[in-house]
Amino acid sequence: MRSSYFFTSESVSEGHPDKVADQISDSIVDLLLSKDPEARIACETLTTTNRVVLAGEIRCKPIYDEDRWPESGGWAPGAREEIEATVRATVKKIGYEQSGFHWNTFDFANHLHGQSAHIAQGVDESGNKDEGAGDQGIMFGFACDETPDLMPATLYYSHKILEKMAADRHSGAAPFLEPDAKSQVTLKFENGKPVAATTVVVSTQHAKGYDEGDKEAELHAYVKKVVAEVLPAELLSDATIYHINPTGSFEIGGPDGDAGLTGRKIIVDTYGGAAPHGGGAFSGKDPTKVDRSAAYVSRYLAKNIVAAGFARRCTIQLSYAIGVAEPLSLYVDLHGTEANGVTAAKLEEVLPTLVRLTPKGIRTHLGLNKPIYQPTAAYGHFGRKPEGDLFSWERTDLVDALKQAV
Known part of the structure; x- marks a missing residue:
């Protein structure tokens, strides 16, 4: 293992379109598990301009039972409405009330359906058969040991920057911030330990006008303040390079700026590239x-x-x-x-x-x-x-x- 090197990890905020999709999928997982701890869920979400689409397979008798409610395609009375309300509440909590993506007005489509019987027969306990894995x-x-939480430092600090910005957005301390954002931290390592932050990248969706003049300067100063609060002081210096909204304007963001899908941020979800990944996503799965x-x-x-x-x-x-x-x-x-x-x-x-x-x-x-x-x-x-x-x-x-x- 090399002892001296540079390493980089990125994070994305709760308002990133892929993360919006992940949170919606996991809100469905939580809803069904709250009804039945043995529920089976594989829920995928697509987000785009003023549209959210669900697809996948479920098994949860209080919500979906083809034998009991054949006239409604298997859905319990009020279940489809409850699922839609859960999705809209998730988007509202994130903070999307924009013309291109608003929690109360986006078009919603639910294409969830029953779990394959052939998958169920392999997973379920029966007789002397133990419960099997849901997939290969x-x-x-x-x-x-790079951080107190025993995580790679580059990813840890990338997450913390965006968490702090989101907290300030929700509290009103940074009213010029919008939900979509990305961060990236490059650290220099010596003898396997981080010794300097060489580059910090933050791209954040912002209110109109915060891409020029005094308002742009206010945004840049705010981001640098957050970085200084999150990263240990000994890692930052005058040599640290900042790239803040390097493309210029970032007013159009979230699902209106780019489509989002469940499971596209698996490296952000895990170890920021510091460790292998098996390839399977987490969100939307029981x-x-x-x-x-x-x-x-x-x-x-x-x-x-x-x-x-x-x-x-x-x-x-x-x-x-x-x-x-x-x-x-x-x-x-x-x-x-x-x-x-x-x-x-x-x-x-x-x-x-x-x-x-x-x-x-x-x-x-x-x-x-x-x-x-x-x-x-x-x-x-x-x-x-x-x-x-x-x-x-x-x-x-x-x-x-x-x-x-x-």
Whole structure:
């Protein structure tokens, strides 16, 4: 592993069109799980100018049952209206009240339908058959000691910049900001540690007139102030380069400026390019889908390994086959940073004894069959503070058991 290098990660705000789609999809996941903890959801969202379209497969008898309500295509009385109200409330919370995309006036289309029976037969428990994985695939988890939350520093600070800007927009402290924004942070590393922020890029949608003169200067000064509040002072200097709205005007944004789709920001969602990604998106999927749940437990295991002091960096891979309960493989890489006599091979032996890595075992251990997903759909699924049922995979409650086991 190189010890001295430059590295960059980006983030996008809750108002970015792809993130609008992610949040809508996860609002549907939460709605259905609130009705039935065993609901199955695969909800995709398209956003564009004054339009939102849902598509995908669901199974949730309080909402959709083809045998009970055949005259309405399977939908329970009022269910379609509840789904539409949930979507509009999600967009309203983000803050879109623009002529090109307004929470109350966009055209809405719901093309969700029943789950394939052939998928269901592989996933569901039956007789002596354990619940199987909802799909095949590979999933990765990662942790490192670059930040207190054990996340890559470049992504961590990129997220925090946009979170602060969104908070100021919602509170009215920065009324010139609109919902769509992107950030990017480049850090210089020496001996594996960040020592300087060389470049910070922030592009933010803004109110009319904030692309010239005194108002542009006000916007630029505000962004630099946010960066100074988020990044440690020792990383910033007169040599730090800022690119703030480098294209000039950014009045047209969000779904009006660019179409959005669920699952197009998977690197923003995970580790900012600092670790591998299996390719599967998270948002819109219930926790029987291992794209989501196995990625969460992989992060949980990697974070606990680093928190236990066994390594400074850890990558974990799991793999699954559709309909098969047990993972096909478990891989641990400590990137040459292992400590205290621990080896990757020993951890591969120990981890399955601490957490059962079947879909049901993961869901049970992390408490995933709950409406907890909309908060994950902006500013990263990892590196977040566990609170109550939220972000359970960010807990470090496995440290003591790990220390005893190895």
